[in-house]
Amino acid sequence: xxxxxxxxxxxxxPAEIAALRRALEIAADPAVPLGPNPRVGCVLLxxxxxxxxxxxxxxxxxxxxxxxxxxRARELPGAPAALRGATAVVTLEPCDHTGRTGPCTQAxxxxxxxxxxxxxxxxxxxxxxxxxxxxxxxxxVVGDVPAELAATAAALNRGWEHGLVHARPLVTAKTALxxxxxxxADDGTSRWITGPAAREEVHRLRTTCxxxxxxxxxxxxxxxxxxxxxxxxxxxxxxxxxxxxxxxxAPDLPAVDGAGEALHLPxxxxxxxxxxxxxxxxxxxxxxxxxxxxxAFLRAGLVDELIVHxxxxxxxxxxxxxxxxxxxxxxxxxxxxxxxVASLPTxxxxxxxxxxxRPRTTPTPA
Ligand SMILES: NC(=O)c1ccc[n+]([C@@H]2O[C@H](COP(=O)([O-])OP(=O)(O)OC[C@H]3O[C@@H](n4cnc5c(N)ncnc54)[C@H](OP(=O)(O)O)[C@@H]3O)[C@@H](O)[C@H]2O)c1
Numbered sequence: 001x002x003x004x005x006x007x008x009x010x011x012x013x014p015a016e017i018a019a020l021r022r023a024l025e026i027a028a029d030p031a032v033p034l035g036p037n038p039r040v041g042c043v044l045l046x047x048x049x050x051x052x053x054x055x056x057x058x059x060x061x062x063x064x065x066x067x068x069x070x071x072r073a074r075e076l077p078g079a080p081a082a083l084r085g086a087t088a089v090v091t092l093e094p095c096d097h098t099g100r101t102g103p104c105t106q107a108x109x110x111x112x113x114x115x116x117x118x119x120x121x122x123x124x125x126x127x128x129x130x131x132x133x134x135x136x137x138x139x140x141v142v143g144d145v146p147a148e149l150a151a152t153a154a155a156l157n158r159g160w161e162h163g164l165v166h167a168r169p170l171v172t173a174k175t176a177l178x179x180x181x182x183x184x185a186d187d188g189t190s191r192w193i194t195g196p197a198a199r200e201e202v203h204r205l206r207t208t209c210x211x212x213x214x215x216x217x218x219x220x221x222x223x224x225x226x227x228x229x230x231x232x233x234x235x236x237x238x239x240x241x242x243x244x245x246x247x248x249x250a251p252d253l254p255a256v257d258g259a260g261e262a263l264h265l266p267x268x269x270x271x272x273x274x275x276x277x278x279x280x281x282x283x284x285x286x287x288x289x290x291x292x293x294x295x296a297f298l299r300a301g302l303v304d305e306l307i308v309h310x311x312x313x314x315x316x317x318x319x320x321x322x323x324x325x326x327x328x329x330x331x332x333x334x335x336x337x338x339x340x341v342a343s344l345p346t347x348x349x350x351x352x353x354x355x356x357x358r359p360r361t362t363p364t365p366a
Pocket of ligand 1: 193216222269288289296
């Protein structure tokens with residue numbers, strides 16, 4: 001991102017880079033709910049680069065990260081003088097509007113903060129403008145942060161940002177496939193196509209999404225718990241909403257202590273399902289199949305990202321990974337852009353591949 005690099009005479013210092021790493025870490029606190037609020041971290045540094053205080057946003061109605069850090073700094077001996085001339089390192093542009101709390105820009109200016117390091121501009125038109133406001137008040141703003149940290153800051157609020165732009169949740173479709181593109185054998189069995197590393201990755205992915213979604217077909221055949229578990233079977237601290245979609249009766253998802261709430265959406269309309277979830281504050285949906293539901297979302301143009309775990313194994317028959325897309329000739333094919341490929345170790349030496357793909361927005365060159 002570029003929060004105004006052309007005006008940045010100053011460069012980020014090693015102490016500020018370390019502080020930004022820390023701010024990103026606390027922003028991602030798994031105790032903080034996902035949903036319609038951004039995750040934000042702030043670290044305040046004294047002129048000599050030592051940490052004065054840190055803070056983070058803990059969800060709707062709680063203090064913003066900057067206000068949280070400033071409040072902690074004010075509890076220190078020597079405050080508020082220690083804050084005069086201090087640096088605020090933030091993962092997201094300080095807001096410049098009054099919502100449930102006052103503008104963070106004002107709080108930083110009143111505290112006498114002289115320099116602000118910002119990892120990502122706020123895409124929310126209502127809250128943006130913080131960088132300009134701070135600069136106009138004479139604060140030095142540094143936006144040129146290392147690319148790796150800028151990418152982490154962007155990834156932190158992917159669903160939230162997507163919601164601001166598209167007014168629907170971000171949809172990541174995930175599937176486990178054999179080399180010949182099968183999602184299940186002829187008898188419906190699909191556990192397990194991939195090895196433990198891929199499955200562990202799926203559980204981690206679930207913790208970063210607000211909701212996990214499957215069709216009634218998968219609910220009936222697999223009885224999935226749709227929880228996010230560690231390899232030892234214990235639950236991760238953050239659990240997604242567990243959603244089953246389809247018009248028929250589906251068996252209740254297995255009851256698990258500490259699991260996310262279970263929800264049945266009695267519809268076959270992907271847009272309507274996403275609208276309902278968006279209204280509930282859901283900003284990132286993990287679509288875990290099966291093939292019929294995946295095809296419905298792909299046909300509707302409602303898959304933003306596809307994660308395929310590809311196992312080096314063949315079935316020769318069984319359910320294809322994606323059901324009928326209504327494509328009858330090659331020219332109508334749905335091309336995907338390959339964003340990333342990684343191999344995942346499995347016991348015994350065989351390796352699954354993880355492919356990350358995005359639907360192409362421009363046609364593939366002939
Ligand atoms: N390898 C993998 O990653 C993976 C992942 C998941 C599942 N699976 C396997 O996939 C198989 C189940 O496949 P499936 O295709 O039957 O499951 P599915 O896609 O989970 O469910 C299909 C059902 O969803 C409902 N539905 C909701 N929206 C729909 C829409 N827009 N269009 C059509 N139907 C819609 C329909 O039921 P209603 O009549 O209720 O509307 C439909 O029968 C199982 O063998 C399972 O093990 C594999």
